[in-house]
Amino acid sequence: MSVAVTVKNLTKSFGRYPALGGVSLQVEAGELVALLGPSGSGKTTLLRAVAGLEQIDGGQVFFGDIDANQLTLRERRIGFVFQHYALFRHMPVMDNIAFGLRARPRKTRPSAQAIRDKVSELLSLVQLDGLEARYPSQLSGGQRQRVALARALAIEPRVLLLDEPFGALDAKVRKDLRKWLRDLHQRTGHTTLFVTHDQDEAFELADRIAILNLGKIEQIGTAAEIVRSPKTSFVEDFVQDIDLKRAPPARDKPAARLSLI
Amino acid sequence: MSDAVLPAIERPRAQPMGESGLVKGLLIGTALLFLTAFLFLPLITVFLEGFRKGADVFFDSFSDPDTMAAVKLTLLVAAIAVPFNALVGIAASWAIAKFNFAGKNLLLTLIDLPFSISPVISGLVYVLLFSAHGWLGPWLIANDIEIIFAVPGIVLATVFVTFPFVARELIPLMQSQGTSEEEAALTLGASGFHTFLRVTLPNIKWALLYGVLLCNARAMGEFGAVSVVSGHIRGLTNTMPLHIEILYNEYNFVAAFAVATLLAGLALLTLVAKSFLEWRYAGELAASHRH
Numbered sequence: 001m002s003v004a005v006t007v008k009n010l011t012k013s014f015g016r017y018p019a020l021g022g023v024s025l026q027v028e029a030g031e032l033v034a035l036l037g038p039s040g041s042g043k044t045t046l047l048r049a050v051a052g053l054e055q056i057d058g059g060q061v062f063f064g065d066i067d068a069n070q071l072t073l074r075e076r077r078i079g080f081v082f083q084h085y086a087l088f089r090h091m092p093v094m095d096n097i098a099f100g101l102r103a104r105p106r107k108t109r110p111s112a113q114a115i116r117d118k119v120s121e122l123l124s125l126v127q128l129d130g131l132e133a134r135y136p137s138q139l140s141g142g143q144r145q146r147v148a149l150a151r152a153l154a155i156e157p158r159v160l161l162l163d164e165p166f167g168a169l170d171a172k173v174r175k176d177l178r179k180w181l182r183d184l185h186q187r188t189g190h191t192t193l194f195v196t197h198d199q200d201e202a203f204e205l206a207d208r209i210a211i212l213n214l215g216k217i218e219q220i221g222t223a224a225e226i227v228r229s230p231k232t233s234f235v236e237d238f239v240q241d242i243d244l245k246r247a248p249p250a251r252d253k254p255a256a257r258l259s260l261i
Numbered sequence: 262m263s264d265a266v267l268p269a270i271e272r273p274r275a276q277p278m279g280e281s282g283l284v285k286g287l288l289i290g291t292a293l294l295f296l297t298a299f300l301f302l303p304l305i306t307v308f309l310e311g312f313r314k315g316a317d318v319f320f321d322s323f324s325d326p327d328t329m330a331a332v333k334l335t336l337l338v339a340a341i342a343v344p345f346n347a348l349v350g351i352a353a354s355w356a357i358a359k360f361n362f363a364g365k366n367l368l369l370t371l372i373d374l375p376f377s378i379s380p381v382i383s384g385l386v387y388v389l390l391f392s393a394h395g396w397l398g399p400w401l402i403a404n405d406i407e408i409i410f411a412v413p414g415i416v417l418a419t420v421f422v423t424f425p426f427v428a429r430e431l432i433p434l435m436q437s438q439g440t441s442e443e444e445a446a447l448t449l450g451a452s453g454f455h456t457f458l459r460v461t462l463p464n465i466k467w468a469l470l471y472g473v474l475l476c477n478a479r480a481m482g483e484f485g486a487v488s489v490v491s492g493h494i495r496g497l498t499n500t501m502p503l504h505i506e507i508l509y510n511e512y513n514f515v516a517a518f519a520v521a522t523l524l525a526g527l528a529l530l531t532l533v534a535k536s537f538l539e540w541r542y543a544g545e546l547a548a549s550h551r552h
Contacts, residue, residue, distance in 0.1 A: 053444055074450040086441035090463040099459070100449035155449055 002191040003064035003158050004029045005050065010059035012045055019045040021215040022059070029064075030189045032182075034202035037212035038238075043195045044083075044163055046212070050193065051078045051161050063158050079157030079190070083164040085148040087136040093147050094119055094132040100155035122150040125184070142173040149181075153188070162194035166201060178205055203227075203242050211235050307525050310518035322519035330496040331504035332523065334412070338487075338500060339480040342419040347473050350427025355461070357428075358435030359443065372428050375421055383421050384489025387414055410492030415500065418486040423476045430472035431465055438464055470538065474531050481527055 007025040011018070019042045027033050035043040048054040050061055052073050061068040068076055088096050095102075097119045101110055110118065123129050126146035136144055145165065152160060165181065166174040182205055185192055196202050202209050203223045210220040211234075219231045223242070230236035312319050322328060353372060357365060375383060389395050391408040401408060408414045442464065446456040462469075484502040491498040493507065501524050508517035 051448060053448065073447045074452070076448075077450070078448050080445070080448040082441050082445060084441065086445040088442055088445070088460055099446065099451070103446070103449060103451035103455050103459075151445075151449065 002029045002189055004062075005159055005191060005193065006060075006062040007046070007050065008060045008062070010046065010049055010061070011057045012042075012049055012054060013057060018215050020049065020056075023212075023215070023217055025210060025217065025220065027191060027193060029191055032185050032192045032205065032207045033194075034206035034209045035193060035195045035212060036199065036202040036209050036238075037197065039197060040214075041212040042215040043197075043212045045215075047161050047163055047193060047195050050159070051080050052076050053080070077155055077158050079152030079155065079160040081145075081148045081152050081160070081162045081165055083167055085136075085144045085168075087144055087147060087151070089136050092133050092135055093123070093128070093139070096136070096147055097122055097151045097154050099151060118154060119150075122154055125153070125188075126150045127180075140173075141169045142177055145169065145177065149184075153190075157190065160190040160192040162192065164195055164197070166196075166198075174201075181205065199239060199242055203239075211238060213238075304525060307518055307521045310514060311522040313518075314515050318515050319519050319522075322516040323523075325516070327496045327499070328504060328516070328520060331499045331501050331520070334415070334499065335481050335501040337412070338416050338419050339477055341416050342423055342480045343473060343477045345420055346424050346476050347427050347469070350424070350431060350472065350476075351465075351469070353428045354431035354435050354465075355457075357432055358438075359440050369432075372425055372432075375423075376425050376429075380418075380422050380483065380485030381489055384418050384486035387417055387421075387486075387490050409490055410494065410498060412498065414490035415487050415498060418490045419480050419483055422483050422486045423480045426476035426479065427469065427472035430468045430475070434465055434468045435461075467542075471535070474535050478528050478531050482524065 005025075005027040007023060010020050010023045012020040021042075023042070023046055025033075025046075035046060037043045045054060049056045050068075052068065052071070056069075063071075063076070088099065091099070094116075098115050101115045101118065104110075119132065120129070123132065126149055128143060128146055128150070131139070131143070131147075136147070139147065145168075149162075149165075166177055169177065178201060194205070206223070208220060208222055209226055211218045211226065213234050219226055219235045226235065227239055227242050230239060323332075353368070356362075357369060388409055390397055391401060391414065392398055393402060393409075395409075406413075408417070442460050443456055446460045447453075451459065481500075482502055483500075484506075487500055488503055488506075491500065491503055493499060493503060495507070499507065501520055505517050505520050505524070508514075508520065
């Protein structure tokens with residue numbers, strides 16, 4: 001199930017270029033948090049470091065109270081959606097989504113029938129019923145995005161991490177998917193971190209927003225907090241065009257969420 | 262504009278990007294002439310010469326035990342060199358395309374080395390290393406190991422000369438495919454081996470096949486490097502290309518061309534196999550290039 005994510009003083013540099021300079025972040029269980037910043041601000045590096053795809057130089061990541069540094073990539077159980085989806089191009093949708101379940105060691109692997117059921121359950125969750133046999137190249141951008149999401153959800157992730165989830169889509173699809181992702185999060189309740197450079201996207205979707213610049217978090221808070229009282233001049237500059245009415249209403253803790261898992 | 266407005270004028274449609282008919286004809290004609298003169302005619306000559314004194318003489322050539330030994334040795338060398346180079350080629354391409362490390366460019370240059378130096382030099386290097394008067398010669402003699410003028414030397418020389426084929430085919434493809442599918446597989450909990458087997462290998466299988474086919478063609482046809490290390494011992498260390506030369510030098514033209522047809526036939530078979538696979542899996546091939 002969903003767990004809280006705690007990032008403590010994370011540092012990472014590429015050669016002599018510091019990508020993350022001591023980032024700390026606390027994400028509650030079931031929360032939807034946006035990492036917002038201009039390109040080169042370290043937001044994707046932070047996301048990849050949480051996932052375990054990037055070797056970190058210093059600091060710690062906790063899932064609940066488990067130190068993630070002790071976990072292998074498999075044990076982390078991260079649902080990661082890549083910017084360009086990284087679907088397995090030679091596999092149909094069915095095999096893409098089932099990949100994580102089939103990759104399990106024999107002892108914990110579900111039966112073939114259970115895997116098929118799970119895949120069709122996920123396909124209807126992402127509203128792609130009946131597309132099991134299609135190849136990724138036969139899908140539209142929005143459909144690929146949702147397959148990538150279903151594939152990530154299949155392994156019952158502790159945390160869902162999305163790298164520029166709508167970056168490669170056109171404006172109309174982007175808007176629809178935004179709302180859809182919001183609903184999906186409402187129903188499934190995964191702790192979710194997503195990276196974006198689009199202010200509207202962050203403010204419309206997220207419970208809280210972390211604004212990054214030059215490898216540091218400038219401010220973290222709800223949309224209202226950030227717009228009403230920006231802490232630094234960078235934040236003030238970055239969010240000056242935001243229309244607060246579009247931000248999601250403050251929500252209660254997830255009470256009666258449909259349990260997918 | 263409709264035809265009703267301009268009924269009388271019937272011009273040939275202008276092709277802004279096209280060539281005139283004459284230029285087109287000239288280009289195609291030149292290409293055809295060149296292909297015929299330099300590729301088809303020599304190939305046909307090989308077959309014609311082989312059959313000049315009739316089919317009986319042609320097939321008799323293969324009953325010679327030395328010829329059969331040459332055929333067997335060629336197949337044996339290819340059977341060792343090709344799988345070896347496929348494995349090492351995959352490993353090298355994987356390392357170069359998917360990881361960053363110091364000395365990567367040096368490794369890339371080394372992979373190209375066998376292409377850039379003459380095969381004769383490649384052979385000579387092994388002679389300098391392993392022959393009786395070479396660096397390792399005394400130790401090899403003391404331990405009763407034969408490399409030069411024996412099968413191991415021929416295999417070594419062939420492996421060296423044919424190494425780049427698989428790696429050169431795979432590296433650009435793997436680099437363009439990037440690492441995100443592998444990363445996705447790993448985050449989904451797959452082991453490294455499972456990831457390689459289910460994600461990486463299917464994505465490179467066509468390039469790998471081409472690389473292996475080219476590698477095989479060269480492994481069976483290699484002359485220079487093998488000639489230096491083989492010692493030309495009939496029935497023992499003669500591969501098909503070497504055997505053809507010997508037969509030809511002995512004015513045994515029919516036999517020489519008969520063995521040559523076999524070698525050419527193996528190459529043609531390779532091409533046919535490649536074309537067949539391309540045709541059979543055309544859809545899958547297209548799918549793996551799109552996306």
